[in-house]
Amino acid sequence: MATMTKRRETSLVQRLAGNGWRVLELPRVPHEALEEFAREVWRLAFHAIPWPSGWGVRWGVLTNARGLCPYEAKLILLDEAWMLNDSPEQIVRTLVHEMAHLQHPREWAETQSHGPGFQETCDRATAFVLSVLEPERRIEPTAEPEPEAQVDEWEYR
16 A cells, blocks of 8 residues: 555656656646646647547746656646746747647657657647637727717607
């Protein structure tokens, strides 16, 4: 029984920190809000592909990276300090980049680089998500509305 408890503790610790990263305990924006947003981006980017089983998205402190995808922890991490200064477009780009790693795990595992399959997935998914979000992000102000005529008295019929 003690061995089982030790394994659970080790597993939990492995999901909270690793080489060059750690999950924030008290992020400015809740982890749940980030994961909800990430799952929506996933639905847009990868359509009918279900969310990967056991994976989560968390704010973290990362060494020299905007995002990270540590497979052993089944996490997508975004560096909170970096993301808070980035545009919404860059946050989406970073999320989709990390999500593309989930679609091409062998390319990274075998070559430690972004191969052609990864790059194509990342480029296409990012372009699609940004094209869908674009109208919402760039609402141009319209001309000043005409003032309504002053009504002295309302008529009731």
